[in-house]
Amino acid sequence: MAEPGTRDRILDATAELYRHQGMAATGLKQISAAARAPFGSIYHHFPGGKEAITAEVIRCEGVRYGAFVGAQLAGTDPATGIPQLFENAGALMASQDYREACSIETIALEVASTNEALRQESAAVFESWLAGLAAWFGQLDITEEQCRQLAVITLTALEGAFVLCRTLRSVEPIVIAGRGVQAAVSAIIADGAATG
Template identity: 35%
Template sequence: MTEKMSTSTRDRLVTAMAELMRTHGYSGTSVKQVTVAAGAPMGSLYHHFPAGKPQIAAAALRTSGAAYIQLLPMLMDPYDDLRAAVPAAFAAAAEQIEQADWINMCPVGTVAGEIADSEPALREVAAEVIGDWIEQGTDYFVRRGVDPTAARDLILAILSALEGAFVLSRTLRTAEPLRSAGRAMGARIMELLAETRDGARARLNAT
């Protein structure tokens, strides 16, 4: 029973930290806010995270990152054609941020930009999370028929477009940047799939 309660407390603390960083950033979040949001005593935070705020922030980034990358297959698998799947994923993000009154969608991107120069250890954690996104995204698009090199290029473009569009949408208070980015990525998909088919034909003709 004690072990289950302890695990639950740790999970609540990590979730609270992730949500607070999403809305307030790393610098704007205090350990006191985390314990209040988690409904946990201050001592429990330092029990689970002896190094304090940087340690719980690292755990929150890793947990959030692992959850966010699962949205890729969840949003795109229903579509047989990637040319429809990618714009649909951006459209879903546009709808979500609009309905959520323009709150930040991703704590990883927010914190990565904020602490890139001020918190080297935490920047490395964010880089680890984003590196995992790139690896898993590349594997996903390869399974969907994209050439491996092109698949890596595609996931990098999608992540860059998505994070940039989040910033523009929140600032301008319109989902137009996300929808526009989705259409641009859909066009890029068409180019990459054509290149993949052309490469396959060339290899076939060469044999």
């Protein structure tokens, strides 16, 4: 396989640094060193500097992480499979010694009130993930509104659990969150059956 080009190395290094330490703690010199790229190449590929790199990282990581989660969802029954998905995510975090986190979540927390352009980029990624989750829940005999509700519940529980797991150095939050989401799924299915 060909060695990634300088632009790709800059994006990959930035995404990894953001996952580990967040955006604010990451400087352009650190990105340059981690990417094994001359400092000037950052502005060559990203004339807008750190904001331009960050916007592209958000888009790329959104696609990458969305595809990863989509692969986990494929072949999983949304009526019963939520706890296992959450447990798998917890096991992956534990195997990485809780160092890795969702880079979109990390960036969104930092920019939601301070940088409107990056907030919008983050929001677009979250909306794409919510649409994917809602489509997955669409396999159930429930309304589009209920699919959206379950998508929001799932993403909120997952992202919140990531923060607690990393902080507590424990998979307990994500396991419990998965059970909570499963309870919400079961309740909506039961409600549909009762009113149907």
